[in-house]
Each structure stands twice: as C-alpha cells, then as structure tokens.
Amino acid sequence: MTEDAVYSKSEQVRQRILSAIESGKYPAGVCIHSENDLVAMTGTSRVTVREAISKLVDKGYLRRIQGKGTMVIKSGPHATASSVKSIYVFTVSPHAVDLFGNGILAGVHDALSGDEYPVFLKNIPSPSDFNSYVEKEIHQENCRGIILSGDLSNRKYAEAVLKKNIACVSIGIPSDGADIPYVEVNHEHGIRMAVDELVSKGHRRIAFFDYPLDWGHTASILAREAGYKNAIKAAGLKLDPSLIIRYKMLGPSGREHAIRLIKRELTYSAAIIVGYSFVTEYVSELTAYGFSIPGDLAIINYKGYANFDDKTGLFMTCIVQPLHEMGRAAVDLLLGRNKTARSVLFEPSFVKGQTVSDKPIIHKK
Numbered sequence: 001m002t003e004d005a006v007y008s009k010s011e012q013v014r015q016r017i018l019s020a021i022e023s024g025k026y027p028a029g030v031c032i033h034s035e036n037d038l039v040a041m042t043g044t045s046r047v048t049v050r051e052a053i054s055k056l057v058d059k060g061y062l063r064r065i066q067g068k069g070t071m072v073i074k075s076g077p078h079a080t081a082s083s084v085k086s087i088y089v090f091t092v093s094p095h096a097v098d099l100f101g102n103g104i105l106a107g108v109h110d111a112l113s114g115d116e117y118p119v120f121l122k123n124i125p126s127p128s129d130f131n132s133y134v135e136k137e138i139h140q141e142n143c144r145g146i147i148l149s150g151d152l153s154n155r156k157y158a159e160a161v162l163k164k165n166i167a168c169v170s171i172g173i174p175s176d177g178a179d180i181p182y183v184e185v186n187h188e189h190g191i192r193m194a195v196d197e198l199v200s201k202g203h204r205r206i207a208f209f210d211y212p213l214d215w216g217h218t219a220s221i222l223a224r225e226a227g228y229k230n231a232i233k234a235a236g237l238k239l240d241p242s243l244i245i246r247y248k249m250l251g252p253s254g255r256e257h258a259i260r261l262i263k264r265e266l267t268y269s270a271a272i273i274v275g276y277s278f279v280t281e282y283v284s285e286l287t288a289y290g291f292s293i294p295g296d297l298a299i300i301n302y303k304g305y306a307n308f309d310d311k312t313g314l315f316m317t318c319i320v321q322p323l324h325e326m327g328r329a330a331v332d333l334l335l336g337r338n339k340t341a342r343s344v345l346f347e348p349s350f351v352k353g354q355t356v357s358d359k360p361i362i363h364k365k
Helices: 009-023 035-042 046-058 099-111 127-137 155-162 187-200 218-234 253-262 277-288 323-334
Strands: 062-065 069-072 086-092 119-124 143-149 167-171 182-185 206-210 244-246 270-274 298-303 317-320 343-346 349-351
Touching: 009 035, 009 046, 035 046, 035 119, 046 062, 086 099, 086 127, 086 323, 099 119, 099 143, 099 323, 119 127, 127 155, 143 155, 143 323, 155 167, 167 323, 182 187, 182 323, 187 206, 187 218, 187 270, 187 298, 187 317, 206 218, 253 277, 270 277, 277 298, 323 343
Parallel strands: 086 119, 086 143, 143 167, 167 182, 182 343, 206 244, 206 270, 270 298, 298 317
Antiparallel strands: 062 069, 317 349
C-alpha cells in the first residue's frame, strides 16, 4: 500500500523553486525572484519562503548575495541560458495587503494554463514610485507583460512600460488617453443600482462616500459620481452637494464622519460607501455609540467582492465588481487572445446582505 506524502508549506515552496531551477526557468547565474515576490506568488508567509530558500542554499543550489538577491549557482539538467519571464500585476495602495489587487490576481492565475508564466502582485505605496521601479526591475528579458491598476493608467506610466517593448493592459479606462487595452466596470450603473435599491426602501437622504479625485482612478470616480447624481435626479429627489463626501484612505476620517452623524450635524438615513477599509472604520464607530445598522443607518458598500466583516459582525449589502473575471479578461488582452477588441466592459452585481432593511424607512418630522 502506498501513502500520499503531505508536505509542509515550506517544502512545497522549496519544491516549486527547485522545479523552476531544474527546468531552466531559473538558470545558473540568475537571481530568483525576491522574497516579497515569492510570498505573493505562493500565497505563503515571508518566514515560509525564507525557510525554503535556506534549504536550497544548504544544498548548494542557491547563494545569497548581499545587495543583489539570491542567485542560482547549480542549475538543473534541462537549464538554458534564458531567464524566466513573468507577468506583473501592479496596484497602488498604502496598505500591506491590497484586496483589489488580490481579486484581480486570482483571475489572472485562473486565466493562465499551468505554469505558463509566473505571476506576481506588486503593490506600491504611490504612483510616483512606479517609473523608478520599472526602470530598475522590469526588463524585456524577465517580463512578459504588465497589468496596471487604474491609478497607473496615465500615459506617463504606460509609456515607461511600452518604451521597453513590454505589453501592458489597464484595469480601468486610461485616464489621459494612453493607448493601451483596458478592462473596465460600468461604475455609473453600479452606483445607480445602489441608489435605486435605497430609494425603493423609502430613503430620501442618501449620502455618497468616495475617494478624492486626486487619490484614485479619476475616470472611475467621476463615473460613480455621475451615477449617483443621475439616479438621485431620476428618483425625483433634490441633489444635496453636502451629501457627496470625499474621504482619504488613511487617517481618522471614518470616525470624524460617524461622530458628525451621531451629533446630528449630518442628516441622512442611508449611505453608499466606496471601498474596503473606510466602511469598517465608519460602522465600528457608529455601533460603538449605540447606532444600529440598518435600523439607524442603511449602508451599501461598493467594492470588489461580498464578504462577512469580522470586525463589525455584518455581512454588507454590496454592489460587487467582478474582479476575478476582470483579471481573466486582462490576461486575454495582454496575450492577444482576444482578437476582436481592445477593451472589455463588465457590469457589477447586487448582493443582498444585512445592512439594508427590507422595511420602508418612515421619517419622523
């Protein structure tokens, strides 16, 4: 009788790196990908990746070189002189974990057959870091193509890639006419869906929270604002500019807005909130003061996927962007599989959660 071996995560990563060395994807004299990239590629921790590399160092396959990386010093029987080419997914976020990028990455992995190309998610703190990274780290011999988040769809970022003869695709309409293929969501329709749902439940004062125009992907932000304004008008409601609230990702903005609502400095019975972390911060502050969701405030969250929020204990009612499908479509455009189009538009979907009451809201005068 035979038994299937059960390997630790470290051993699985070690075997993956060793397989790449023996197949020639990591030939002698070439540095393997950085620990950060391997963490993103394997979905494991830095400790796990470091342990796997140490085992290969001990066996004489790798050598750590100060200031350069980890180099292959013993290659496999099928090694060649060419280095492995990777596909990079670039996102911009001040957070260590980028949920938007992870959703896109899952679709990218799914669209690639086997180990056709290694795929890495590279999250940079701000767009200004992009060009220097591309100049130093990205070259035609090690990169098959780049998928850019909307924040990086400007011409100056796309051209930094194109001048190296590397293909790139944008997740989001290029904001200043950059001539690259793109995948987009119908943001205007998504926000209109949210407003229509809240209006159908009796809400008349609906706040709209989104990023500042100078922070995220401008074209998406403007489309969402247009969706809000058009839906309010179509519902026969008066547009109140004070209910369009721009918030920054970092800082106490969620707490400040929650306290203003609690003190009745702001008056609305429902909110549409774009993004991931702000809604958790906002709801946590409200519930700490005794507000109930959706009793005192109905919320629809516009984001990349529906999920249970363990910090607030709520399953959010959401308008969901199909990130997985967008990642798949981006690969098809990047590799030239889609012969008929240079852009793909997706519709978001409505997911019912616990944060909008089924009972109509009756306002007291």
